[in-house]
Amino acid sequence: MSARVALTVAGSDPSGGAGIQADLATFAGRTTYGCAVVTALTAQNTRGVTGVHPVPAAFVAQQLETLLDDVTVHAAKTGMLGSADVVHAVVDVLSRRPVGPLVVDPVMVATSGDQLIDDDAVDAVRTALLPICDLLTPNVPEAARLLHVEQARAVDDLRDQAVALLDLGPGAVLVKGGHLAHALGESTDVLAVRGPGGGTSVHLSRRPLVATSNTHGTGCTLSAALAAGATTAGTTGAAPDWPALVEEARDVLQAGLLHADRLGVGSGNGPVSHGAYAWGEL
Numbered sequence: 001m002s003a004r005v006a007l008t009v010a011g012s013d014p015s016g017g018a019g020i021q022a023d024l025a026t027f028a029g030r031t032t033y034g035c036a037v038v039t040a041l042t043a044q045n046t047r048g049v050t051g052v053h054p055v056p057a058a059f060v061a062q063q064l065e066t067l068l069d070d071v072t073v074h075a076a077k078t079g080m081l082g083s084a085d086v087v088h089a090v091v092d093v094l095s096r097r098p099v100g101p102l103v104v105d106p107v108m109v110a111t112s113g114d115q116l117i118d119d120d121a122v123d124a125v126r127t128a129l130l131p132i133c134d135l136l137t138p139n140v141p142e143a144a145r146l147l148h149v150e151q152a153r154a155v156d157d158l159r160d161q162a163v164a165l166l167d168l169g170p171g172a173v174l175v176k177g178g179h180l181a182h183a184l185g186e187s188t189d190v191l192a193v194r195g196p197g198g199g200t201s202v203h204l205s206r207r208p209l210v211a212t213s214n215t216h217g218t219g220c221t222l223s224a225a226l227a228a229g230a231t232t233a234g235t236t237g238a239a240p241d242w243p244a245l246v247e248e249a250r251d252v253l254q255a256g257l258l259h260a261d262r263l264g265v266g267s268g269n270g271p272v273s274h275g276a277y278a279w280g281e282l
């Protein structure tokens with residue numbers, strides 16, 4: 001028997017709340033072996049980002065090629081890619097070399113407001129990465145930026161934007177409603193899935209609002225849990241059951257949010273507790 005292997009292609013967050021550190025912790029919590037290709041170093045803590053040191057695109061490609069020469073990956077996720085060159089390098093390798101279902105978290109801005117991607121890279125995500133993506137997981141501002149529309153203000157807007165984003169190429173889209181959670185009084189994400197016959201199904205995933213400011217890394221944790229869940233489909237080549245995997249991943253994140261205040265890491269927006277679900281902590 002061999003392990004289910006998930007890959008993250010993302011930036012480093014030394015505080016451990018987001019980026020590759022969050023992804024690897026989440027993979028481990030889902031009993032999935034984790035590999036990581038690093039796209040950028042950030043100087044970051046729970047209060048914000050003070051610097052970004054990008055990895056050259058050719059070296060991102062070299063990391064991927066070298067890994068895939070040796071290791072079979074059953075599902076992958078992308079997080080912070082940073083520049084158009086890195087986006088194109090990742091797309092070039094992943095379109096030639098199968099890594100199972102691909103989850104794209106189109107990371108653009110940290111909770112602290114710091115920009116993690118430039119405008120050319122957003123265009124590259126839209127035109128090159130989304131066509132090879134199996135599940136796209138934008139938050140409210142990211143969905144609006146990808147579609148060139150105003151930010152969603154209600155669940156109907158989340159639904160319309162999830163369906164509209166399917167036209168850019170992904171097999172499924174989960175528009176996350178975390179930025180509306182306080183206004184709505186609960187956290188509602190909307191999943192749109194393209195069916196084999198071309199029809200679209202829409203699913204609402206709802207959870208009670210967790211009253212915490214310790215939300216650093218929520219998006220990374222959710223997309224990593226989704227990639228970990230998709231490794232099972234990746235071992236057989238079956239299509240992932242995205243509605244079921246979204247519910248599982250949201251349970252992982254909800255436990256992480258409920259346990260976050262007990263971590264006491266840093267003095268800003270602290271990290272979610274990536275392993276809480278696996279430990280049975282609530």
Ligand SMILES: Nc1ncnc2c1ncn2[C@@H]1O[C@H](COP(=O)(O)OP(=O)(O)O)[C@@H](O)[C@H]1O
Binds near residue numbers: 179207257
């Ligand atoms: N306070 C909260 N309570 C419960 N769920 C939340 C809360 N904040 C965010 N979430 C959930 O965390 C996930 C990521 O949230 P969101 O803030 O939308 O994305 P990002 O972290 O990428 O900015 C979504 O599933 C969202 O519904």
Ligand SMILES: Cc1ncc(COP(=O)(O)OP(=O)(O)O)c(N)n1
Binds near residue numbers: 042
């Ligand atoms: C290196 C790195 N990657 C991604 C993020 C953003 O992560 P996210 O999960 O969206 O969490 P918040 O920034 O919203 O807390 C990051 N900060 N750093």
